[in-house]
Amino acid sequence: MSDSQLLVRRLAESFGAEKISTDPASLAATSHDTWPVSTKWARRGLHPHQADVVVRAVSEADVSAVLRIAEEYGAPVTTRALGSSVTGQPLPTLGGIVLDLSGLVGPHEVDEVDLTVTAPAGVNGGGLEDALNRAGWTTRFSPQSLYRSSVGGWLSTLATGQFSSKYGGVEDLVVGYRVVLAGGEAVELKASPRAAMGPDLRQVFLGSEGTLGVITRVTLKIFPLPAAEDVQTFLVPDVGAGLAIMREQAARGLRPSLLRLYDPTEARHAMADPGFEGTVLFVGTEGEAETVAAEMAVLTRIAAEFGATELGPEPVRAWLARRFDFSTVEKRLDTPGGFAETVEVAHTWRHIEALYTDVRKALEPLADEVLVHFSHVYPQGTSMYIILLGGVADDAAASERLTEIWATAMRVCLDHGAELSHHHGGGLARSPYSRRSLGSAHLVLRRLKHALDPDGLLNPGKLGL
Structure with missing residues (x-):
């Protein structure tokens, strides 16, 4: 009996057949997330990262038992829940156990x-x-x-x-x-x-x-729930002016609930108007009515100082109504040869505009459309979110193009000293670049890993570990 068969038998004895699965459909389903690269693998019937067994935990006791058995058998454990990762975090690179937490639910x-x-x-x-x-x-x-x-x-x-x-x-x-x-x-x-x-x-x-x-x-x-809210759309002279508005409001200590700056290519999508020309800034503020009115007045004054003009609240309200819509990316990925990718990074105010310029220049040859917005703001800088849409001969070529997009984006960001991820995490997409990104701090991560997981069983192949 093989090691994996012994592991499965041990898990079956501990959990019962209703909580474990080794059927091909379950193993295939848990070998993918919503990372576009993984989506293209699935369309081609490829499962390069597949576990030996899936265990569905419904309690913390189940989780503890799985990890004890994994340690006993030296089996890798990759945790997943709803599989919404877009960078390959829950993909089991070394087989072993997928620990499914989607059943770890109950009253709040x-x-x-x-x-x-x-x-x-x-x-x-x-x-x-x-x-x-x-x-x-x-x-x-x-x-x-x-x-x-x-x-x-x-x-x-x-x-x-x-x-x-x-x-x-x-x-x-x-x-x-x-x-x-x-x-x-x-x-x-x-x-x-x-x-x-x-x-x-x-x-x-x-x-x-x-x-x-x-x-x-x-x-x-x-x-x-907020007692009041207000939103406004501003037409700004260019990306540089928009970034200056975002920086200035942060420097003055404002805390708007919404700040989204769209470059001219993505502004057409944000405004739902293919003929729109210009750079736009979406602004929102919420809280007590008096606070909302005062904050919006200051935001409007700052925007005017940098040459912005008001376009009204409706574009922001329309975006708020559709902000959970993934269909543009999903439809493109579901087309033979179609590809779509999102890459979000971050940098300081001093360097973000140069990063924007160079990333656009490097990625434009690789996609039909390169859309960029800036949507999370801090006193020291902002995030930058890049959406790429395109089509090539077939899904195999699309997979190659997505790999090239990641390599290109990460190279430019590393050259600029930018943060390689703002909120999608590392996963498999960024793992090859983790050590260079973290620099000497990666030693701390490696030592934490050795102290907390000395056998290296937990989600191997991620974060450069």
Whole structure:
């Protein structure tokens, strides 16, 4: 009997046939996520990263038991939940076990005094947000994948949402969580509301993509639904002026809920007008009515200082109504030879415009359309989101083109000293570039990995590990 057969038999004895699967359909399904490269593999019937067995956990005890058995058999474990990753995080590079957390669900708990919500890690983020809204609350965490992603996945990939300029990323919203370590031990990490007892250990597992432990339960901040909101669209002279507006408002300490700057190529899509010409800035503010009015007045004044003019609120409201729509990318990927990719990076105010210029120049020969927007703003800089759409002879050629796009984008970003990922994480797409990106800090990651997962069993092949 082979090692994998022995492993499967041991898991079957521990969990029962209803929680494990080795059938080809299940193994194939868990060998892909929504990374366009992986999507093209699936269309071609290729499964280069496939597990030996899938185990569906429905409790933290299940997770602990799987990790203990994995350690006993030296079997790799790759965690996945809803599979919405767009960079290959949940793909099992060395076979072994796929630990499916999509069944790790159940009721959430709202604390209206301390303003938190606690939920199992496999809970769908959109479902949680809808339930909170019905009760007058919100996490105000809103990635485009809100209805396709899990709350545990948000932490594991260090995700952020469309309102991050006001509310921050998941690192700003998480209060605490439970995580199971490689040996099966469960620990709780929290700070209520802040703690200075050594380093903030919550940060260790945020963005670790399941390479250091498995998150099982999450506590997030909640807020009352905003009492008022206002939005506006500005036509700005060019990308440089738009970036200057974004930087200036950050320097003055404003906290708008929405800031999205679209270059002329993506502005046509953002405005839903193929004939539109120009660069546009979407702005939104929310909170108490008096605060909203004051903040919008200052934002409008800053925009005017850099030559912007108002186009009205309707383009922003239309975008808000369709902001979870993935169909443009999905339809292109579902076409023979069609390809679509999204690459998001970040840089400082000093360097972001030069990065934009060089990335566009390098990628334009590789796609029919290169669309760029800037959508998450900080006092020191901003993210840059690149969408590429095109078509080639067949799906094999599309796979090659996607690989070339990643290599080109990462090379330019590394040459500029940019951050290689702003919110999609590393996964397989960025793993080859992780060590150069992190530099000497990668030593810290390697030592953490060795201390917490000495056998290297948790999600191998990611983050340059």
